[in-house]
Amino acid sequence: MVETSHIYYGTIVHTLSVKNLEIIQQAVLVVSNGIIVKLDRNVKDIDAYISSASCTNYVLHRLGEHEFLIPGLVDTHAHAPQYVFAGSGMDLPLMDWLNTYTFPSESKFKDEQYAQDAYAKTVHRFLRNGTTTCSWFATIHLAACKRLVDTIHDLGQRAYVGKVNMDQNSPDYYVEASTQASLDDTRLFIDYTKAKAGHDRLITPVVTPRFAVSCSTPLMRGLADLAKEYRLPIQSHLCENPDEIKFACSLFPDCKNYTDIYQQHGLLGPDTYMAHCVHMTDDEINLLATTQTGVAHCANSNFSLQSGVCDVQRLLSHGIKVGLGTDVAGGFSPSILDAIRSGFWASKMKKVIERDMHGNSDYVCLQPSELLFLATLGGAQVLGLQDLIGNFVEGKAFDALWIDADRGNVDLIGDLTIFQKLEKFLFNGSADNILHVYVQGRRVSGVPDDENDLASSGDTLNHGVALDHTTKPSI
Ligand SMILES: [Zn+2]
Numbered sequence: 396m397v398e399t400s401h402i403y404y405g406t407i408v409h410t411l412s413v414k415n416l417e418i419i420q421q422a423v424l425v426v427s428n429g430i431i432v433k434l435d436r437n438v439k440d441i442d443a444y445i446s447s448a449s450c451t452n453y454v455l456h457r458l459g460e461h462e463f464l465i466p467g468l469v470d471t472h473a474h475a476p477q478y479v480f481a482g483s484g485m486d487l488p489l490m491d492w493l494n495t496y497t498f499p500s501e502s503k504f505k506d507e508q509y510a511q512d513a514y515a516k517t518v519h520r521f522l523r524n525g526t527t528t529c530s531w532f533a534t535i536h537l538a539a540c541k542r543l544v545d546t547i548h549d550l551g552q553r554a555y556v557g558k559v560n561m562d563q564n565s566p567d568y569y570v571e572a573s574t575q576a577s578l579d580d581t582r583l584f585i586d587y588t589k590a591k592a593g594h595d596r597l598i599t600p601v602v603t604p605r606f607a608v609s610c611s612t613p614l615m616r617g618l619a620d621l622a623k624e625y626r627l628p629i630q631s632h633l634c635e636n637p638d639e640i641k642f643a644c645s646l647f648p649d650c651k652n653y654t655d656i657y658q659q660h661g662l663l664g665p666d667t668y669m670a671h672c673v674h675m676t677d678d679e680i681n682l683l684a685t686t687q688t689g690v691a692h693c694a695n696s697n698f699s700l701q702s703g704v705c706d707v708q709r710l711l712s713h714g715i716k717v718g719l720g721t722d723v724a725g726g727f728s729p730s731i732l733d734a735i736r737s738g739f740w741a742s743k744m745k746k747v748i749e750r751d752m753h754g755n756s757d758y759v760c761l762q763p764s765e766l767l768f769l770a771t772l773g774g775a776q777v778l779g780l781q782d783l784i785g786n787f788v789e790g791k792a793f794d795a796l797w798i799d800a801d802r803g804n805v806d807l808i809g810d811l812t813i814f815q816k817l818e819k820f821l822f823n824g825s826a827d828n829i830l831h832v833y834v835q836g837r838r839v840s841g842v843p844d845d846e847n848d849l850a851s852s853g854d855t856l857n858h859g860v861a862l863d864h865t866t867k868p869s870i
Contacts, residue, residue: 424787431793693719696720
């Protein structure tokens with residue numbers, strides 16, 4: 396049987412680097428087996444293009460006037476069990492917040508059925524918001540962690556999933572029985588996840604020491620060994636809050652600073668990424684740069700937990716990989732659009748803080764195109780997936796969002812450029828503007844089918860989804 400190709404015709408917006416946004420009009424994107432096999436520009440006549448092409452079996456998807464494709468959004472840091480209380484309990488700073496809200500809530504995931512129900516809603520919600528790739532923290536419970544993997548597998552998200560490790564400085568009701576038990580369960584989780592991922596390998600286990608405070612030296616060393624043995628990525632938290640930093644450093648007095656704790660335990664490197672990195676000395680920044688460790692920038696969380704304002708430009712200027720994270724539920728929103736907006740505010744806030752007595756500041760704020768980069772290709776780089784996802788380069792997987800900028804909460808008034816429509820979506824848009832969500836070519840979420848049918852008819856919505864689903868004969 397001949398594989399059906401999908402041909403997308405219309406406007407494409409993506410980034411090639413942090414400084415290079417590309418808008419392609421009259422683009423033709425050909426997807427086969429979930430992979431982008433061709434990208435052509437300025438194709439005036441799609442019918443003529445198709446009749447001269449060699450595809451034998453295809454479906455043509457035409458994007459409407461206010462529609463465009465962007466790469467799927469990448470969330471480099473989210474806690475799946477915490478979605479349960481996202482948007483509540485935001486009155487406390489990190490360490491109190493963990494003890495008052497987070498640990499009691501996460502401990503409920505001992506109940507496998509509860510976990511399964513919660514995870515189904517969580518992953519569904521993230522996909523609906525356009526997060527095609529997510530790096531998840533789960534909990535310490537092996538059975539519940541497996542249910543998260545099952546859920547992600549069933550719903551079709553690309554994901555890194557971590558069983559959380561905690562063997563010290565944790566409440567009695569939410570701590571692993573022993574260091575060895577923590578390592579043993581992690582190995583079982585890795586084996587389970589790798590087997591579940593199967594051939595398409597959308598899901599990858601990620602070694603996940605919660606943070607240095609809750610992990611002993613033998614545990615961190617053992618986890619570093621596991622990551623090495625299985626060649627897996629590592630994720631954790633770093634320099635989020637002044638009290639946390641003080642506590643972590645007091646536990647490891649032989650280490651030069653918080654970042655050095657992870658370094659001394661073999662946990663930094665090109666396959667490692669750390670959430671936050673808000674309060675970093677120059678030595679720590681240099682250590683991240685020399686080890687090629689990435690950073691998940693979670694501005695909503697940094698504001699909500701009063702942690703501080705991360706200086707993304709400082710990280711980028713040292714060549715450090717940076718992506719965006721929702722950090723649900725330290726951050727209250729499951730949407731990377733929100734991470735773009737809070738990242739935008741953090742950057743503006745940095746400039747405000749740095750003003751001198753005359754109101755001047757040389758600080759250069761992040762631009763919308765740079766924020767789109769962080770939300771897509773930047774996140775892919777943090778996860779080591781830059782050769783697979785992040786933009787529409789030929790040979791990459793088709794992880795994409797089909798955006799209609801003229802829907803939901805967005806009004807397009809007058810003549811707007813494509814870039815202005817993109818900005819409107821980034822700052823005023825919502826899941827309502829995301830018509831289709833694709834992971835490796837497969838539609839995994841989007842507007843509900845009934846609404847989609849209406850859109851396809853073009854009768855009810857002004858600029859509906861102009862889909863031409865007719866399978867053409869061989870040409
Ligand atoms: Zn976190």
